[in-house]
Amino acid sequence: MLTDPISGKINQTLQDNRSSNVFRIQGVEGQYLDSLTQLFSAAEKKGGPVLKPAQFPKIGIKIKTKLAPGLQVSKEFVNAMLEMLSKRGYRSDQIFLVDRERASLVRAGFLPSFHGNKLYRGHQVFSLTHENYTSPIWFHDSPMPPTLHDRARFFLKFPHDREKRLAEERKSYLPSILFLDDVFWINLAVCEDSLNIGIDGAATNMSTGAISNYHRFLEKPTLAPAAVTEILAIPEIWEKRTYSIVDLSKFQFAGGGQFDAEFLGHESTLLLSGNPLSVDRIALKALNAKRKQKGFTERLSDELLLFKYGKELGLSAVSEIQVFDVR
Numbered sequence: 001m002l003t004d005p006i007s008g009k010i011n012q013t014l015q016d017n018r019s020s021n022v023f024r025i026q027g028v029e030g031q032y033l034d035s036l037t038q039l040f041s042a043a044e045k046k047g048g049p050v051l052k053p054a055q056f057p058k059i060g061i062k063i064k065t066k067l068a069p070g071l072q073v074s075k076e077f078v079n080a081m082l083e084m085l086s087k088r089g090y091r092s093d094q095i096f097l098v099d100r101e102r103a104s105l106v107r108a109g110f111l112p113s114f115h116g117n118k119l120y121r122g123h124q125v126f127s128l129t130h131e132n133y134t135s136p137i138w139f140h141d142s143p144m145p146p147t148l149h150d151r152a153r154f155f156l157k158f159p160h161d162r163e164k165r166l167a168e169e170r171k172s173y174l175p176s177i178l179f180l181d182d183v184f185w186i187n188l189a190v191c192e193d194s195l196n197i198g199i200d201g202a203a204t205n206m207s208t209g210a211i212s213n214y215h216r217f218l219e220k221p222t223l224a225p226a227a228v229t230e231i232l233a234i235p236e237i238w239e240k241r242t243y244s245i246v247d248l249s250k251f252q253f254a255g256g257g258q259f260d261a262e263f264l265g266h267e268s269t270l271l272l273s274g275n276p277l278s279v280d281r282i283a284l285k286a287l288n289a290k291r292k293q294k295g296f297t298e299r300l301s302d303e304l305l306l307f308k309y310g311k312e313l314g315l316s317a318v319s320e321i322q323v324f325d326v327r
Helices: 032-045 075-087 102-108 148-157 162-169 223-232 276-293 305-312
Strands: 022-026 058-062 095-098 123-126 139-141 171-173 183-189 192-194 198-200 241-247 269-273 323-325
Touching: 022 032, 022 276, 032 075, 032 241, 032 269, 058 075, 075 095, 075 183, 139 223, 198 276, 198 305, 223 276, 223 305, 241 276, 269 276, 276 305
Parallel strands: 022 323, 058 095, 058 183, 095 123, 183 241
Antiparallel strands: 022 269, 139 171, 192 198, 241 269
């Protein structure tokens, strides 16, 4: 169940009037800046949000580095995004980078190996270790018990307060840094196969890939996609989105859950959409093509709970997705 942390009221199905169009550019070959410029221009001409400081004062860029350095949003990709936003008038202090784990940010090259708040190309980088990443009133509440590792962590944190431990076990704190005040988010992702979700890409990056106490959902075939869509459906998160972009230059099409170089695929393609579920649905075709080529069963989007739940919550009108090729 999804509740508003302030009012306690259950959130109803969202009514989303924004386009689910996906914009695709092929033959990127590392030319990220030119490709991103063309993608954004095409999306904006079709009615997508025009990113300018006057309308979107601060931009938090959620990146995906959990499997770094084997599979990650590349520095070249992020650099191009930062340069494009700079050309649109954004100052360094108006854009920041976010990912859940500091360790993966270090492995990916966005933070140095030592402690302390550091900058990446003049921009702040935040992880769960930063006090501003979460807020005590913004969390996803679920009766799903934590893993033994997380339960031990709660015991060490609250050794003499059983009631507090039990309350904290139910909570997954949200990345409030990405949606409070005048902050809007851009979602940069790479894709990997997932047994319980189907595709671990843009939608997971902004949900289970951004929260605390997340391990409890990952191995549950029903609860994993439910958690992804319920978190995305929180109005304050959903309404602060601008674009989700998937880089298919490297993706993992099998063996989901951990990095396995044996199952890496490559396609010089960027996909952009205002809807993370839409961009994942199209990205899944690339993963399925490789799965079929290598003798694996395809993960059919019409059968995946991720997209079924997304449609039920008003996040995705999958029958209306149009793909526009840029160039």
